[in-house]
Amino acid sequence: MAILQVENLHKSYGKNEVLRGISFSMEEGEVLSIIGSSGSGKTTTLRCLTQLEHADSGIITVAGKRVFDPVGGMKLTKEEQRFNQLQFGMVFQQFNLFPQYTVLENVTLASKLHAKERGDYKANKKQIISEIEERAYDLLSRVGLSEKTGSYPCQLSGGQQQRVAIARALAMQPKILCFDEPTSALDPELTGEVLKVISSLAEQHTTMIIVTHEMSFARDVSDRILFMEKGQIAGDGTPEYVFGEGATDRMKAFIGAVANG
Amino acid sequence: MFWSVTLDLLKGFGMTLELFALTLLFALPLGLIICFGTMNRLGFTVRGKRICPISSLCKVFVWIIRGTPLMLQLIVIYYGPGLIGIGLLPRLTAVLIAFAINYACYFSEIYRGGIESIPQGQYEAGQVLGMTKSQTFFHVVLLQVIKRIVPPMGNEIITLVKDTSLARVIAVYEIIWTAQSYAKMHGLIWPMFYTGAFYLIFSALLTFLFGRLEKKLSYFKA
Ligand SMILES: Nc1ncnc2c1ncn2[C@@H]1O[C@H](COP(=O)(O)OP(=O)(O)OP(=O)(O)O)[C@@H](O)[C@H]1O
Ligand SMILES: [Mg+2]
Numbered sequence: 429m430a431i432l433q434v435e436n437l438h439k440s441y442g443k444n445e446v447l448r449g450i451s452f453s454m455e456e457g458e459v460l461s462i463i464g465s466s467g468s469g470k471t472t473t474l475r476c477l478t479q480l481e482h483a484d485s486g487i488i489t490v491a492g493k494r495v496f497d498p499v500g501g502m503k504l505t506k507e508e509q510r511f512n513q514l515q516f517g518m519v520f521q522q523f524n525l526f527p528q529y530t531v532l533e534n535v536t537l538a539s540k541l542h543a544k545e546r547g548d549y550k551a552n553k554k555q556i557i558s559e560i561e562e563r564a565y566d567l568l569s570r571v572g573l574s575e576k577t578g579s580y581p582c583q584l585s586g587g588q589q590q591r592v593a594i595a596r597a598l599a600m601q602p603k604i605l606c607f608d609e610p611t612s613a614l615d616p617e618l619t620g621e622v623l624k625v626i627s628s629l630a631e632q633h634t635t636m637i638i639v640t641h642e643m644s645f646a647r648d649v650s651d652r653i654l655f656m657e658k659g660q661i662a663g664d665g666t667p668e669y670v671f672g673e674g675a676t677d678r679m680k681a682f683i684g685a686v687a688n689g
Numbered sequence: 690m691f692w693s694v695t696l697d698l699l700k701g702f703g704m705t706l707e708l709f710a711l712t713l714l715f716a717l718p719l720g721l722i723i724c725f726g727t728m729n730r731l732g733f734t735v736r737g738k739r740i741c742p743i744s745s746l747c748k749v750f751v752w753i754i755r756g757t758p759l760m761l762q763l764i765v766i767y768y769g770p771g772l773i774g775i776g777l778l779p780r781l782t783a784v785l786i787a788f789a790i791n792y793a794c795y796f797s798e799i800y801r802g803g804i805e806s807i808p809q810g811q812y813e814a815g816q817v818l819g820m821t822k823s824q825t826f827f828h829v830v831l832l833q834v835i836k837r838i839v840p841p842m843g844n845e846i847i848t849l850v851k852d853t854s855l856a857r858v859i860a861v862y863e864i865i866w867t868a869q870s871y872a873k874m875h876g877l878i879w880p881m882f883y884t885g886a887f888y889l890i891f892s893a894l895l896t897f898l899f900g901r902l903e904k905k906l907s908y909f910k911a
Binding site: 478479480497506510511513514516517518522524525527528537541542580581582584590596597600 | 791808810811813814815816817818819820821828829832833836908909910911
């Protein structure tokens, strides 16, 4: 069964039709990269998946459960919406860490707030908190930041901040982790450390959707690549296929443009 | 003589402080209400243009209050009700109403600036982590807003200390009024100069407190 199925997603801003029928599905453990020129709708696709943006129509199904279907008359309570949202993790281009919290607190904040809503919170408070923190330490060591748990975001480099953001997203144990150009806001010498973390997640079969302009990275890390153009999927297949025999003229022009900076 | 003047001025300054404290007590929350009013998106769309009556109303109100002198507002609130036959408000009440409304409008703009300066990404990060809107506001956004508004609020609040002296135009016996009565009745002008020391000491205290607060919040950048 597909972990994620997206059917015919449409989204317009006013008269500007940004998504014109996006459909794809992915399996658990798959790494899917979305590439395409600026304005083709990559960010909008991710934002519709993560419910930051409300698509006009389309169906999103996660692990067999329909989470979004506005035309089908699907109405969700706020609770259900939040639950569905947590199926997806999101790593932003601009990190969006919480500046007033330490690295550890950034990773644990949401879990702690969720824990307070649990019925057994009062009784097992100490244990619940220590479990949350233990998991956070564990995640932070996976992204190579064990030394920085007490630092504030402003004391970290961009690459370190983005790795915290990855740990923070992982802490919610999302079924699918989404990245929107995770290295675009970084100095070139800092992109490597972030890409390495994402590669290691790929090796551990974390299900991921990665929007990126790093072509060689997309090629290496992805099981599958979507090439987007003008709000549609214009190429879909393994990296070998999309970059090779499946490459349309548009795709070739796009890759040429990216390669030439 | 010096001591009796000092004691008298202290009494006057007591009234100054009372005006100051009560104005803050009312203006701080009222400012928040006006701020939410101006940011309210409730309304309708006409030919692609969004019209938000609550917001527009609040903005016009803020414009009027910020665009006219506090002195004038004070006089309108004190003498206005008499003109339409309601009768005068007690002096202190009139002063407090005028001050609270005036400062609330200035505060509301500071609050609004602070809230609007928080990047959308902070709200979105909270949302994708499954936090509710109020959790995001109280646990993520609020402290960042406070950090940003502390310096302008400090300025505004120190201005308020000095603005309290306007109350004397409707004969509220604050410190300047007390000093003035020395000039009128005893021909003494130095008590008036002396009042400066009271203001200076108090605003130095406030400056110090706001400096401490700013420093306390300087551990993070936002
Ligand atoms: N909030 C919005 N309001 C109006 N138009 C928007 C909004 N967000 C995106 N758009 C428009 O939607 C189109 C697609 O934007 P999107 O950000 O999805 O592109 P992208 O593929 O991520 O591009 P890039 O590579 O530059 O990040 C663009 O034309 C953009 O101007
Ligand atoms: Mg984008």
